[in-house]
Amino acid sequence: MKRVVAYIRPEKLPDVKKALFEAEVFKMSVTNALGCGQQKGYSTTYRGVASEVNLLKKIRIEIAVNDDFLDRTVDAIVKGAKEGRIGDGKIFVSPLEDVIRIRTGERGPAAIG
Amino acid sequence: MKRVVAYIRPEKLPDVKKALFEAEVFKMSVTNALGCGQQKGYSTTYRGVASEVNLLKKIRIEIAVNDDFLDRTVDAIVKGAKEGRIGDGKIFVSPLEDVIRIRTGERGPAAIG
Amino acid sequence: MKRVVAYIRPEKLPDVKKALFEAEVFKMSVTNALGCGQQKGYSTTYRGVASEVNLLKKIRIEIAVNDDFLDRTVDAIVKGAKEGRIGDGKIFVSPLEDVIRIRTGERGPAAIG
Amino acid sequence: MFRKLFLNKKMILPAIVFLVITGARILHAQEEAAPTIASNAASIADTVIAVDTVWTLFCAFLVFFMQAGFAMVETGFTRAKNAGNIIMKNQMDFAIGSLAYFLLGFGIMFGTDMIGGFFGWGGDPAQSGSLRPFTFWLFQVVFAATAATIVSGAMAERTKFTSYLIYSGIVSALIYPVVGHWIWGGGWLSRVMGGAMIDFAGSTVVHSVGGWCALAGAMILGPRIGKYGPNGQVNAIPGHNIPLAALGVFILWFGWFGFNPGSTVSGLAPNIAHIAVTTNLAAAAGACSAMIFAWFRFGKPDISMTLNGALAGLVAITAPCANVSPQSAIIIGLMAGVLVVVAVEFIDKVLKIDDPVGAISVHGMCGSFGTMCVGLFAQEKFGGVNGLFFGGGVNQLLIQLTGIASVFVWTFSLAFIMFKVLSATVGLRVTQEEELRGLDIDEHGCESYSGFQIFSTQ
Amino acid sequence: MFRKLFLNKKMILPAIVFLVITGARILHAQEEAAPTIASNAASIADTVIAVDTVWTLFCAFLVFFMQAGFAMVETGFTRAKNAGNIIMKNQMDFAIGSLAYFLLGFGIMFGTDMIGGFFGWGGDPAQSGSLRPFTFWLFQVVFAATAATIVSGAMAERTKFTSYLIYSGIVSALIYPVVGHWIWGGGWLSRVMGGAMIDFAGSTVVHSVGGWCALAGAMILGPRIGKYGPNGQVNAIPGHNIPLAALGVFILWFGWFGFNPGSTVSGLAPNIAHIAVTTNLAAAAGACSAMIFAWFRFGKPDISMTLNGALAGLVAITAPCANVSPQSAIIIGLMAGVLVVVAVEFIDKVLKIDDPVGAISVHGMCGSFGTMCVGLFAQEKFGGVNGLFFGGGVNQLLIQLTGIASVFVWTFSLAFIMFKVLSATVGLRVTQEEELRGLDIDEHGCESYSGFQIFSTQ
Amino acid sequence: MFRKLFLNKKMILPAIVFLVITGARILHAQEEAAPTIASNAASIADTVIAVDTVWTLFCAFLVFFMQAGFAMVETGFTRAKNAGNIIMKNQMDFAIGSLAYFLLGFGIMFGTDMIGGFFGWGGDPAQSGSLRPFTFWLFQVVFAATAATIVSGAMAERTKFTSYLIYSGIVSALIYPVVGHWIWGGGWLSRVMGGAMIDFAGSTVVHSVGGWCALAGAMILGPRIGKYGPNGQVNAIPGHNIPLAALGVFILWFGWFGFNPGSTVSGLAPNIAHIAVTTNLAAAAGACSAMIFAWFRFGKPDISMTLNGALAGLVAITAPCANVSPQSAIIIGLMAGVLVVVAVEFIDKVLKIDDPVGAISVHGMCGSFGTMCVGLFAQEKFGGVNGLFFGGGVNQLLIQLTGIASVFVWTFSLAFIMFKVLSATVGLRVTQEEELRGLDIDEHGCESYSGFQIFSTQ
Ligand SMILES: Nc1ncnc2c1ncn2[C@@H]1O[C@H](COP(=O)(O)OP(=O)(O)O)[C@@H](O)[C@H]1O
Ligand SMILES: Nc1ncnc2c1ncn2[C@@H]1O[C@H](COP(=O)(O)OP(=O)(O)O)[C@@H](O)[C@H]1O
């Protein structure tokens, strides 16, 4: 099993969700985050004092998938999130050892979906 | 060492905390998240326009534990969070390679608690 | 590749960012979190009812790095975040199997930066 | 309309018709060559009515604005997930109350006395004494709505919306007007034990009626989930927006300058400024003493208690505002501020009645306390009787206590029956699921703070 | 200044100069031994003017405060990322509008009639009929600003700030004053078809002018990104702060007590309380019917629709408030509440014009509807003509409809041209990038809720 | 009480006592068969007093409401973690100030002149000139509270709560009343250099007193942690709630219509509308010029600067509002708008004094500037002297400058000593830990936005 974490542009969330649903990935958890990457931030002036904001709003999506779902999950995220401009985001894949469904106590790959 | 990540119902947080304390797990980090799973969302109407909300409020708990603590941590979370209804949440376990306590610079299993 | 997750004091974020930039780590994602650890919380009274708050505001930083960057990343975080007092936080290191840059489709170590 | 009058003299405006009929005397006095003593006297009388009407209307507008104050206080002191619901309740109790008080309530309160002073019948909303038609009704409706809206705070975060709507209609059409008739409408409490109950601006008529309805409601509803632990421990459920609640208190304080001084219903009343000053000093004293007492009790100057303290002072001074000296007002305020802190703790920790905003303590307890204070602090030189502390003996005090008790019995009983019936029929409380998720989503299908990240662990 | 008068009698204060010149008669009457009939009459006249001035000023202050109400409603009903921008627009349209109306607008509205009633020229802001100098201007400028500020809500979350500033100036200096002249300034609609259009406090003059400008603006701007899906589906973009929006509605309702009753421009007008009551009942009825109708249509009592319902009732009663009975006011309010729900849906789902706060429906539609109601519900006994339902025939109704139509044609055309020109020159809409990120950051370089975690997925 | 009067004729109400004593003349005029010239004159005099009282009270209520405005502005412009603390400070300075000004301050300000105009002693709060008893005190106490509350903004986010409470009492009981005595209470500045300092509604008496206290406080306190970097760089610490701050500005603007026109203390004063108009135009002009100037300086129309600009216009016009033409008011407002931007930058970047809300610039600088403007723009025809620009020479200007300077010296010195003493005894500043965590938690044990996710990286 894999844990997929993606950082995307906030306004792309609906598209990503749609792409994931089309790829039959129905489960996910979403957090909001601030990201710092190649994308330049913006500058604000508050009462005459300028400040650089280089933490930009991002959405963090976390999805646990079985190995055979990994590729289509990644592809779906890319499909939904890509604009081709700096700031589109990243996807991180890491190993997942176990999953427990709290409601039933089921464990492992069966619990993931 | 393991990293345990659990998504639970927000209102179960006090119970989960209690169960964890009873299992002598005193450290954790909590974030709020939106989850999408088997649990159906709800629909809202704003100014006559209906919309489906299928991202539901969840609490994300992240706990780093030594291997011998894994089971009781998982059990405690299940104990605290289980209602037996859809939407109870999931626990994800993944490998953790190193821990550093910032204050002292300690590393590894000793730094976890 | 490694995934570095650090929980730090909120007010240390500017310092940590500065230390990371000096160590040439320019990318990161930041979330806010509530943490429960050795640090005692504080008690509030609301309308005469006391309550203990032992979830304290923390900042969660997530950074994906190539293996050769791991040490300097950890060091930079420690440098920026350390006050020497309880509540300084922890750094967790776990394996990362793959990274995908959404904009270009690049994968692996090349996509991380 | 009128504004064109002087710009285009040729136009015959509907407005002129008015002027000809009722306002003409003044214009005549100006335009015609020979004013007489009689025409002058008539003009003066007309001007006096106008001043009284303008004063009463403005005060009524200020009292209306208190609706916004209540809405903000109640919203601020409850949780974000129920913010829209409480807002809706505050708006709708005024809307429904306005209609109910127009169609029924006013008639009961100020109509011809029936069954020996128990209620009235047939009062006409246009009837306004010497004021312009409808002035008096407007001033009264905003009072009725104040009584009604107090309840929403105590029953917040768990009451079914439909039931609340029904409650609003009943309180404005029946429960409040009957009490109002007793004390202000010429009913039995206005001629009792050789005197009259003195409740100048409504500590009892308005505030304690609201407070006792709130008590019945909160008792029957039961506490919010999580308010009391399984072993009886008391948990805090903090309000989500203290600045909004504080804004609400400022608005209420502002509106109270209409509530109390406006109850003269006359801009020529020589004591309007006196009343404004007693009102202000009691509020200030209430805030101070509540803060200090809470500091002493809980170790820190609690913000929500201090805000409640100011309101406690205001509620307490509402009955005696015209009959006591500014110095007495300070003392009354100081006591009310302490009382409210004690009452909140007592109701919360001893009675275990869950009143999220402290409505029972502020309006019920401090309202009764203030009404009693008339019997203690009143001074004849301000136009009434002497209270106990100023050599007037206990008679007025006993009248006041009779009034307080009768109003409690009537209001609490009726409200209790009403909420029980609602509970058994329409249902008074939302389901546990709805309560946990928040009333905004389940009752109104919306979120009040869309986009904001809100932790909802309670 | 004056305050020292009575404390230090020896001082010769500049203020005294005033008193000597204009206020002296009263003092004389008091100080001198022998008042005469004539001196009494003069004092009375002076007092009457003072009462009228005080009344008109206070109402003007309340109407000013409606700016805060609009700002809160519009902020609450839009997204957090644009909150500062909408606030700025609301503040600046009043600031620019004040200056523009002082320098130009008032002259056009109340100056000497030109080209047969089409516009005026040369009115002096100090000119105030029988009121104290400048009173009338102040009352008028807050009305002009109300018309102007309505537009910001409909064009929210995507309009370029610079263009909005230019628009503000034009509407206050030209578009609004011309309509005002037609109906209130002695222009052609005040003497048409053997009668006069009746728009007592401005359902048409103020509200529908604002509404039709909003319509033109929202049409030309196009919808917000994401409001309509690629296949034409309609998406909800929920407002970010319902309590703030509700506070805004309470403030507006409060301010309307200045708007309508104050339009008598006279505290001696015998119908000021009548007007306040029709105003209040229509608002209450509008809130009730909008809530019920929305409940019926969408399954739940929608909060934002109910808030809009109260405003709909207020806007609709603004024209007929002085000419109809309280009972008719309730009926008008009930109808307006339903109308606003229908109109919001129609504009949103059928016309696909994106109006985030419902300004076109509330102010344009309900304003016109209310103006029409004068022709239906007016009763001669309140000082005007009889409407259709009270045996007055269709003449007044036709006059009203003529007025509604002409104002629509003028306002919509001019606004359309103006926004088209702005669009082609300065640019009317921000870039897609700016819109997504929020206007606060890109137009003003700031965040409105610094530190708060806000999800910005739309 | 009074409201029953006409409903139940048989009742003998305490209220009647009042009427008999003081209000009777009017009723007599109405009820008795034969009014006389003298009875008419007496009734008129009584009515005039009533109108003046009603006007003064309403204006006082509006000024009271400014407390809410200050609270919202200061809350909005600071961080979420200190929101409850600033709210508490705003409420308590009014509460304590009310009591202190009742017990001591008023007596010093308006009592019998001592030591050649330096302070007064023994003024009785009931004393109200020709107004009803206590009217004048109420009007004065809200002014005193305005001066006091200004300081909380400049000292926000780091001041110990206890010290602030002590400060509030001292400023309302002593520092402010002395200045008030000098200029309004018949003290030395009201008879100096062959004339009198003109500060109609208190640019100096109220605003600059607040501003200079704020200056002393902010200097002694030092900047908030993180405001200035180790190498002297200036950091922005953005406010957390711009819509709330904007609401505050609207409320202040609204309240200013009581502040300036109400300072006539007379509804019959012929210039009340004139004053309202100069007030409004200066505010509008201040907002415009601050916005344009900030746009030019920083590249974007800064919201908080624009809001400050409106306040700057209001503060600046407060002294000259009754003595200058509307055109001059526009010019004064335009200049104040620019001045406030320059001053904020100067104080922040050059003096490195950390004033989170700009209180020193808005109230201290613009207050002094406005006071000076009287010497430049005053016109004799409005009831005072001619200023420099209208041919009156430099005398009045020199008087004004003398006043500004003396008030600065007195206020700044006393405030400096007071804050130094507080600092050395009770302690003026919270610990670093408390400041970082937020004053809400440490000073009051609560969170202002419970449940909201708030980033607290500063
Ligand atoms: N190495 C990393 N570790 C953690 N988060 C990252 C990393 N690289 C990118 N991110 C996240 O992805 C977001 C987009 O990255 P950015 O470099 O701006 O875009 P792009 O990859 O399209 O050039 C960042 O804002 C940050 O949240
Ligand atoms: N595969 C997954 N990846 C990420 N998060 C998940 C996954 N499955 C469930 N979750 C999280 O757990 C929550 C509960 O899941 P749900 O399927 O509704 O409950 P249950 O497991 O009780 O049927 C979801 O809202 C989501 O936040």
Ligand SMILES: Nc1ncnc2c1ncn2[C@@H]1O[C@H](COP(=O)(O)OP(=O)(O)O)[C@@H](O)[C@H]1O
């Ligand atoms: N085992 C753990 N699992 C998850 N989060 C942890 C763990 N230990 C510490 N943390 C996070 O780090 C923060 C600081 O920990 P704490 O024990 O208070 O500090 P210190 O390590 O300096 O003694 C906590 O508030 C929590 O967010």
